[in-house]
Amino acid sequence: MRILLEKLIVNYPYFFAVILFVIGVLTVLTRSNLFKKLLGINIMESAVFILFIAAGNIRGGTDPILDTSKPEAVYINPLPSALMLTGIVVSVSVTAFALSLIIRLYREYGTADARQIAQMRNSALKAADQAGRDNYRHPDRSNGKRGDKNDRSNQI
Amino acid sequence: MGNGVTKMTEAIKFNLPVFVVIAPLFIAIVLPVFARRIRLAEGMVIFVGVLGLAGALFLAHIVLDRNSGTWIYQMGGWPAPWGIELTVGNLAASFLLVVMGVSLPVSLFAVGNLTHEVGGKQRTARFYTLFLLLVGALAGMALTNDIFNTYVLVEVATLSCCGLVSSRRHPRAAEAAFTYLMLATLGSALVLCGIGFIYTITGHLNMGFASQALNEIWQTKRHVVWMAMSLVFVGFAVKSALFPLHVWLPDAHSSAPSPASAILSGLAIKGYMICLLKFFYSVFGPGLIKEFAMDRLLVLAGMIAIIAGSVMAIPQDDLKRRLAFSTVGQAGYIFLGFGLMNKDGLAGALFYLASHAVIKSTLFLSAGAMISATKKRKISELAGVGRRMPVTMAAFTAASLGLIGIPLFSGFIGKWYLITGSIEAGSFLPTVVIIAGSVLCATYLFPVIRVAWFESAPKEPQKAAAQETGDAAVQRETAEVQEGPVQHGQLKDPGILQKLALVLLTVAIIVLGTVPGPLLELAKRAAAELLVLR
Amino acid sequence: MRDFILKRVAALILPFVCVYGFYVIFHGHISPGGSFAGGIIVGLSFIAFSTIYGIEKGRAKLSEDVLTWTESFGTLWYGIMGMVGIFKGVPFLANKLAGIDLGLPGELFSSGLISYIGLGVGIRVASTMITIFFTLMEDEE
Structure with a gap:
């Protein structure tokens, strides 16, 4: 137990990264507001960045920039930071793209709440379906309801 | 002069692996400049497709000729632990062939057909940009031998997939794209975590070196390895729509434009499966898969996906949704094959992956042709389409027979190898599930064929009911199928290029089913290569 | 946005910000x-x-x-710089292998093609950021 606690304290960045990651995932999966989902994604990605950068860190190391006056210096590993720069670029593009989608949805439905959007869409679909059914009957059409149910379960 | 030409061909041959990846990427980036001259842009897309297919065929030829060993290309001339490597092995060559072979007909189908579906020349150019980015990323996934490079390519593919889904001006498409984006980013964050753990304990990003290091130290770092493995598995499972994590797929694939649905269902999820395969077999290795019981998990998840996906496809009345759910089911076969851990099963999975890529693109393209001709999305409203659009419906029928697994069509061979593999693995249940999956597949595809060929068309064309109810929201929902010029009574096959695309794909299905030779050989060799214990 | 001070200060500072960006690149x-x-x-x-x-x-x-052109050009520049290696008969993106003088470590011109590639990437990133900003702003209206 004591060893475990010691390990936890020594490796605290990993611990916090995991906590942040879980917060992010929880936000993405449980919030119905699209902006909050996006925030969750960003928190989650930051957690991964912290994880990587912590992996590259060396206690007492200096920045990985060549300094000829200090030949004995220990440099931290620059590779994870460089990798995370790529990760940040990806995260920026994801954020921008998601924002433009949210704006599109907001202009269309007047709300940025996933649940309300799904409700509006389903009721519209049902009305269209009903109208179509009145117009034209076909034996293969009896399964429409189950399709609707599937539809709703697709919302996260 | 002659010396210069030979020098140039030598240079092209030497750099072919990198050309196959960067040609689509760079052409994609240049395309927005030609947005006003959409014909030129389309010509460039097809040109790149033809070049890519030629390159892929040439690489496959080299790999088949060489018979052993892989061709390693070092980016920038840096050797392995520091530089990024592209490897042209059996697995890479076969998947590259699939990517290029499917993307060329899909781009042929898209040409000239897209402007009214997407809306505007600018948006069409953007569509092709995303399309080529996706193709380049998939080619990169096939070739790369670097873990982090895989992640970057996965992200490029994910973002372009989301862009393709949202390329239609329709709120439903934007919603589907948002859901897809969120879940796909979740998946890639999980994969990135897994990569982080692998890098932390091994210090390598090259697959070969990481594998070596992992197999030396895994006993001391048991939990970390297990965690990395699970993270990678769940991440790629979200992205390739393994059954309980498939929730984004039906919406995304059914609300994209038809060529996009074809390439999303046919190729994009396969790319993530290939990545999973590379991570599991080339990084962790067969020994670790067995140790952490991932093989049993893959088989179980595959079996559940086959049954659940197929059962969910049956009640769908929307044609594209039915096909999308069918993709969930068919993905199960490939995961099942990945988990069988023997040569036949793995070769079967790889061949089934190729055959499903071809078949599902054919299905989506012909469905798209039918939908854009009739302006109807429901299966029950497609009565009598077969007689009016014989080529389209013939392609659809051939692809359906292939998906069900009738002999002489490509799906049969994949299923055959999967069954022999599962018998070799000593478990009887996968065999039963594979056959049951075929029956279920017939259950959801035969009604379409019956309605389209054998039912007479309704007497009078239906007016859209939405306009009568006057509900704005309803109109918005139904407006989706009413876009473009509505021409009643002009039901006929699509244009010559579209027909050419469908015929090419149908020929591919039948050729793969009758003379599977080279591709099956590549798949078998790749399977043997992957299963080597390190 | 009719703020006098803001506009004057921006007019003073922004050119330097832009130049500083190129310095960082x-x-x-x-x-x-x-x-x-x-x-x-x-x-x-x-x-x-x-x-x-x-x-x-x-x-x-x-x-x-202009933004579309610079965006495409920035990435194409990267491709062209990568091709230098291929023309010299060595792999894509080769730097020292392609016979380019790397100079002394720590000096400004000490990385061969890397700084030229960086210029392309920088242009690309800048124009992409501006495009994203304009797209989002114009969507709002």
Whole structure:
């Protein structure tokens, strides 16, 4: 137990990264507001960045920039930071793209709440379906309801 | 002069692996400049497709000729632990062939057909940009031998997939794209975590070196390895729509434009499966898969996906949704094959992956042709389409027979190898599930064929009911199928290029089913290569 | 946005911000930062200009066509620089192998093709950032 606690304290960045990651995932999966989902994604990605950068860190190391006056210096590993720069670029593009989608949805439905959007869409679909059914009957059409149910379960 | 030409061909041959990846990427980036001259842009897309297919065929030829060993290309001339490597092995060559072979007909189908579906020349150019980015990323996934490079390519593919889904001006498409984006980013964050753990304990990003290091130290770092493995598995499972994590797929694939649905269902999820395969077999290795019981998990998840996906496809009345759910089911076969851990099963999975890529693109393209001709999305409203659009419906029928697994069509061979593999693995249940999956597949595809060929068309064309109810929201929902010029009574096959695309794909299905030779050989060799214990 | 002080201060500062962005791009190989960070700074100078002086003025400075061209050009530049290696008969993106003088470590011109590639990336990043900003702003209206 004591060893475990010691390990936890020594490796605290990993611990916090995991906590942040879980917060992010929880936000993405449980919030119905699209902006909050996006925030969750960003928190989650930051957690991964912290994880990587912590992996590259060396206690007492200096920045990985060549300094000829200090030949004995220990440099931290620059590779994870460089990798995370790529990760940040990806995260920026994801954020921008998601924002433009949210704006599109907001202009269309007047709300940025996933649940309300799904409700509006389903009721519209049902009305269209009903109208179509009145117009034209076909034996293969009896399964429409189950399709609707599937539809709703697709919302996260 | 002659010396210069030979020098140039030598240079092209030497750099072919990198050309196959960067040609689509760079052409994609240049395309927005030609947005006003959409014909030129389309010509460039097809040109790149033809070049890519030629390159892929040439690489496959080299790999088949060489018979052993892989061709390693070092980016920038840096050797392995520091530089990024592209490897042209059996697995890479076969998947590259699939990517290029499917993307060329899909781009042929898209040409000239897209402007009214997407809306505007600018948006069409953007569509092709995303399309080529996706193709380049998939080619990169096939070739790369670097873990982090895989992640970057996965992200490029994910973002372009989301862009393709949202390329239609329709709120439903934007919603589907948002859901897809969120879940796909979740998946890639999980994969990135897994990569982080692998890098932390091994210090390598090259697959070969990481594998070596992992197999030396895994006993001391048991939990970390297990965690990395699970993270990678769940991440790629979200992205390739393994059954309980498939929730984004039906919406995304059914609300994209038809060529996009074809390439999303046919190729994009396969790319993530290939990545999973590379991570599991080339990084962790067969020994670790067995140790952490991932093989049993893959088989179980595959079996559940086959049954659940197929059962969910049956009640769908929307044609594209039915096909999308069918993709969930068919993905199960490939995961099942990945988990069988023997040569036949793995070769079967790889061949089934190729055959499903071809078949599902054919299905989506012909469905798209039918939908854009009739302006109807429901299966029950497609009565009598077969007689009016014989080529389209013939392609659809051939692809359906292939998906069900009738002999002489490509799906049969994949299923055959999967069954022999599962018998070799000593478990009887996968065999039963594979056959049951075929029956279920017939259950959801035969009604379409019956309605389209054998039912007479309704007497009078239906007016859209939405306009009568006057509900704005309803109109918005139904407006989706009413876009473009509505021409009643002009039901006929699509244009010559579209027909050419469908015929090419149908020929591919039948050729793969009758003379599977080279591709099956590549798949078998790749399977043997992957299963080597390190 | 009719703020006198803001406009004057922006007019004084923004050119230097832009130049600083290019400084960061060119010193990417010997100091922290690099083409992505520098490109963001260049892009931010234009974004700040558009927010302070209004979207129309920003658009007048950089029209959509120009942005499309620079975006494509930035990436194409990367491709061309990568091709230098291929023309010399060595792999894609080769630097020292392609016979390019690398200079002394720590000096400005000490990385061969890397700084030229960085310029392309920086231009690309800057124009992408501006495009994203304009797209989002114009969607709102």
